[in-house]
Amino acid sequence: MSMLLEVEDLRTQFDTSAGVVRAVDGICYTVNEGETVGIVGESGCGKSVGALSILRLIPAPPGRIASGSIRFSGRNLLTLGDAEIREVRGHQIAMVFQEPMTSLNPVLTIGLQLCETMELHLKLSPAQAQARAIELLDLVGISEPARRLQQYPHHLSGGMRQRVMIALALSCKPKLIIADEPTTALDVTIQAQILELMKDLTKRFGVALVIITHNLGVVARYADRVNVMYAGKIVESGTASDIYHRPVHPYTLGLLLSIPRMDRPRGERLIPIGGQPPDLTREIEGCAYRPRCSFAVERCARETPPLEAVASGHASACFEKARLERLLKKAS
Amino acid sequence: MSAVAGATVRLATSRAAQAEQPLVEVRNLKMHFTVAGGVFSRAKAAQIKAVDDVSFTIARGETLGLVGESGCGKTTTGRCILRLEQPTSGEIIFEGQNLCNLERKALNEKRERMQVIFQDPYSSLNPRMKVGAIIGEPMMVHGIHPKRSERVQRVAELLSVCGLNPKFMDRYPHEMSGGQRQRVGIARALSLNPNFIICDEAVSALDVSIQAQVINLLEDLREQFKLSYLFIAHDLSVVRHLCHRVAVMYLGRLVELAASDELFSNPLHPYTQALLEAVPIPDPDIEKRRAHHGMKGEVPSPINPPSGCVFHPRCPLAVGSCRQEVPELRELKPGHWVSCPRV
Numbered sequence: 001m002s003m004l005l006e007v008e009d010l011r012t013q014f015d016t017s018a019g020v021v022r023a024v025d026g027i028c029y030t031v032n033e034g035e036t037v038g039i040v041g042e043s044g045c046g047k048s049v050g051a052l053s054i055l056r057l058i059p060a061p062p063g064r065i066a067s068g069s070i071r072f073s074g075r076n077l078l079t080l081g082d083a084e085i086r087e088v089r090g091h092q093i094a095m096v097f098q099e100p101m102t103s104l105n106p107v108l109t110i111g112l113q114l115c116e117t118m119e120l121h122l123k124l125s126p127a128q129a130q131a132r133a134i135e136l137l138d139l140v141g142i143s144e145p146a147r148r149l150q151q152y153p154h155h156l157s158g159g160m161r162q163r164v165m166i167a168l169a170l171s172c173k174p175k176l177i178i179a180d181e182p183t184t185a186l187d188v189t190i191q192a193q194i195l196e197l198m199k200d201l202t203k204r205f206g207v208a209l210v211i212i213t214h215n216l217g218v219v220a221r222y223a224d225r226v227n228v229m230y231a232g233k234i235v236e237s238g239t240a241s242d243i244y245h246r247p248v249h250p251y252t253l254g255l256l257l258s259i260p261r262m263d264r265p266r267g268e269r270l271i272p273i274g275g276q277p278p279d280l281t282r283e284i285e286g287c288a289y290r291p292r293c294s295f296a297v298e299r300c301a302r303e304t305p306p307l308e309a310v311a312s313g314h315a316s317a318c319f320e321k322a323r324l325e326r327l328l329k330k331a332s
Numbered sequence: 333m334s335a336v337a338g339a340t341v342r343l344a345t346s347r348a349a350q351a352e353q354p355l356v357e358v359r360n361l362k363m364h365f366t367v368a369g370g371v372f373s374r375a376k377a378a379q380i381k382a383v384d385d386v387s388f389t390i391a392r393g394e395t396l397g398l399v400g401e402s403g404c405g406k407t408t409t410g411r412c413i414l415r416l417e418q419p420t421s422g423e424i425i426f427e428g429q430n431l432c433n434l435e436r437k438a439l440n441e442k443r444e445r446m447q448v449i450f451q452d453p454y455s456s457l458n459p460r461m462k463v464g465a466i467i468g469e470p471m472m473v474h475g476i477h478p479k480r481s482e483r484v485q486r487v488a489e490l491l492s493v494c495g496l497n498p499k500f501m502d503r504y505p506h507e508m509s510g511g512q513r514q515r516v517g518i519a520r521a522l523s524l525n526p527n528f529i530i531c532d533e534a535v536s537a538l539d540v541s542i543q544a545q546v547i548n549l550l551e552d553l554r555e556q557f558k559l560s561y562l563f564i565a566h567d568l569s570v571v572r573h574l575c576h577r578v579a580v581m582y583l584g585r586l587v588e589l590a591a592s593d594e595l596f597s598n599p600l601h602p603y604t605q606a607l608l609e610a611v612p613i614p615d616p617d618i619e620k621r622r623a624h625h626g627m628k629g630e631v632p633s634p635i636n637p638p639s640g641c642v643f644h645p646r647c648p649l650a651v652g653s654c655r656q657e658v659p660e661l662r663e664l665k666p667g668h669w670v671s672c673p674r675v
Contacts, residue, residue: 042539159630187401188566189627192610196626214540217569217612221619240616256614258544260573263613266592269551270573272544276509 004175004208005031005054010068012046012053015061019281023049025232026068028307031176036202036209038223038240040216040255044277046232047212051178055089073175091121094169096162096198098181103165104153110137110164111149114171121172136167140197159190166198176208183218195222216259220244225313228252231278231288234307238314248316248325250295287318295320353428354389355528355560356413361386361422363408367635378635382408383419384584387661392527395554395561397575397592399568399607401631405584406564410530413562414448415439426528444474447521451533453513457505464501467491467520474524490519493556495549511542518549522557530562535570547574568611572596577667580604583634583642586661590668600670602647603627641672649674 012024024046031037041047052058054070054077070077077088089095097103105113114136115129124132130149137145140163153161162182169177179198183191199222202209213219219226219240226243228236228251236249247253254273275292278284287293287300299319307317310325318324363383383405390396398406411417413424415431424431426442434442447470450456457466467487477483488498494515505513514534521529531550535543547570553559565571571578571592578595580588580603588601599605606627613619629646632638638645644654651674661671 042541157630187631188568189401189606189610190630192612192624193626196624215612216540216614220614220616221612221624244614244616255540258541259614260544260547260569261613261615262569262572262596262608262611263615263618264572266573266575268573270544270548272548273541274545276511276542277539 002033003030004033004073005210006069006071007050007054008069008071010050010053010070011066012049012058012063013066014063016281021280022232023063023280024053027227027229027232027234029227029234029237031208031210033175034202034206034208035224036199036211036222038219038226039210039212039229040214040219040226041229042214042277044280045229047229048180050229051095051180051210051212054178055093055095056085057089057095087121090117090174091172092174093176093178094172094174096165096169096177096179096182098184101153101158101161101185104161106153108152109149110151110153110156114149114164114168117168118171132171133167136171137164139170139201140164140167141193142167158186159194162186162190162194163197166194166201170201170205170207173205174207176210177202178210178212180212181214182211184213184215191218198222216255228255231284232280233288233317235289235317236315237307238311242311242314246314246325246328248310248314248321249318250293250320250324251289253324253328254292295324354425355392355394355427356390356562357423357425358389358409358413359387359423359425361409361412361424362420363405363412363417364420380634381584381637382634383412386422386581386584386586388579388586388589390528390560390562392560393554393558394577395563395575397571397578398562398564398581399566399571399578400581401566401607403583403631403634404581406581407532409581410448410532410562410564414443414446414530440474444524445526446528446530447524447526448530448532449514449517449521449534451536453510453517453537454505456517457513459505461504462501463491463503463505463508463516466505466516467501467523470520470523476524486523487519490522491516493522493553494519495545509542511538511545514538514546515549518546518553522553525557527558528560528562530564532564533566534563536565536567543570550574568596568608580607583631583637585642586669586671587643588668588670589661590665594665594668598668600664600668600675601672602649602675603643606646643672 008028010024010027014021014023027050039047053065065078111133114133118124118129118132133149134145137148142148142160142163183194186194211222223240226240227234230251236252243252247256257271258273260270273292278288286302287305290296290300297320305317305319307315309315310321361383362385365380365382366377367380368377386409398409400406412419419432431442464487467490468483471477471483477486487501491498491500496512496515535546538546563575575592578592579586582603588604599608627646640655640657641659644650659671659673661669663669
């Protein structure tokens with residue numbers, strides 16, 4: 001498998017009246033061709049900003065990408081000109097957003113929105129674009145596709161709109177789709193339909209998928225590899241099996257212990273993570289998770305732990321990872 | 333029979349009688365809304381059957397989960413119990429009294445005993461009131477602790493019960509995080525010493541690590557104050573964790589009702605089965621082994637619901653008769669009710 005996307009030391013900051021918010025603070029990760037990478041974390045951890053930075057969709061000002069590089073098929077996206085990045089957006093990298101209500105233009109028909117991108121990027125004639133639009137709507141499971149082209153987003157339900165978004169994302173045969181909380185606004189049975197659809201289609205067309213979510217279940221079901229984010233940093237990365245069965249960062253472990261599970265009987269007590277996530281407007285000295293961490297040692301207050309490998313493909317940003325690993329091994 | 337055995341039997345029967353009288357009993361509840369056809373439309377006003385013939389009970393100290401997808405009527409059911417809506421028909425028996433025909437004054441007295449915690453900790457607290465005033469207001473309304481000093485002391489007590497520093501009394505909601513605000517909402521619900529609380533998506537808006545804190549708090553309070561909850565939620569993992577029994581709703585109707593462990597290990601209604609299958613479990617190995625068939629279609633519009641069994645267009649078991657006959661809820665096993673004639 002060859003590498004498709006390589007994010008290196010990405011830092012995205014926002015200038016606010018309260019100070020500089022370091023929303024993304026030096027993240028590194030890669031996405032290989034055709035694989036599904038999950039990015040998990042709680043609200044405000046920088047997972048969405050990180051994804052928007054890839055396509056340079058950060059509103060500037062107040063936002064800015066302070067440093068780093070994003071290599072996609074050999075090109076650094078951060079140094080491209082405006083025309084070049086527009087070529088990448090929607091064509092080579094497509095995005096599916098959380099809110100299917102707001103991410104489609106309410107005053108344009110579904111057909112117009114689908115055809116516009118294809119005429120622009122694929123240089124199709126209007127008739128060709130229309131034919132392909134019908135094909136795409138059929139592919140994402142929308143009934144009577146020809147009639148739907150004439151309809152407006154408000155004619156469709158939330159699940160249907162998200163299907164249109166997926167059709168739109170696939171329309172220009174991208175190599176990578178970034179899905180930012182694609183199913184959070186949807187009901188659980190519709191969520192399952194949409195995620196299955198995305199998995200099938202990305203497999204079929206060999207498209208890589210970055211799926212950003214706070215739902216650890218969704219990641220477990222669909223992701224090959226997982227990055228866990230906390231306070232603007234990736235604190236652990238590994239295969240789905242590594243993350244769920246052999247976590248080596250106290251935050252990952254904390255998350256896993258704090259979620260109720262449908263396959264566990266009633267009455268098992270949850271072990272919550274105490275305290276609150278940090279205020280990102282303040283400069284954080286040492287490890288950002290330290291105040292909530294039960295493994296913290298004195299060194300954590302002074303130095304920021306780097307993301308270091310513990311095994312092939314499995315890395316953790318924790319000084320005490322060896323101790324945590326030993327403890328978990330003993331417990332199992 | 334020996335005297336001791338006789339006494340035991342008598343004790344057991346009186347206990348059983350007590351247990352038989354539930355704290356809340358909802359009987360054949362119907363809540364139909366009329367929607368106008370629009371200003372220029374000649375269409376007749378349509379009826380939405382938000383809740384259609386729903387019956388269940390909640391015992392003292394019990395948590396009943398009410399689950400279903402958006403628009404299935406779970407919130408409306410909760411609002412009817414509090415009589416924030418006047419039900420179209422049906423009875424709501426709370427502590428032995430039917431709330432549906434109570435006068436305002438008598439109803440307000442009953443309302444002291446039942447409270448609600450809402451989903452959104454941002455919009456459910458008045459941004460212009462300090463936390464102390466928010467929690468103290470119900471007490472003022474109901475004339476409990478008329479002395480200010482007593483009330484302040486009670487507010488401090490409630491805050492610490494909910495895991496907040498009593499100093500928060502002098503803060504405004506915007507100075508607090510989502511998790512802290514939800515604790516304020518819980519403290520307000522507790523302020524009148526209720527024995528029944530409706531939690532309407534009370535933990536849905538919270539982040540995972542904060543959600544666990546609030547779930548544990550709700551469990552502790554249930555033990556400490558012998559509370560009964562109606563726990564309305566769409567997150568089945570949370571419901572499994574918290575609830576003794578679970579009721580599943582679909583398009584205004586109850587489709588299945590059973591003890592939590594029974595429902596999750598042995599779901600009988602095809603809708604419940606599809607619902608459980610759709611919930612991902614945070615373990616990649618388990619997920620690899622699970623079947624993901626997915627359920628076809630979407631929830632139909634409540635304005636024009638399908639005839640017969642409302643679930644039949646999406647149901648894998650549906651036969652011709654499902655289009656005509658509205659299925660009755662029947663008890664297949666002790667305590668396990670299903671409204672499907674095909675299981």
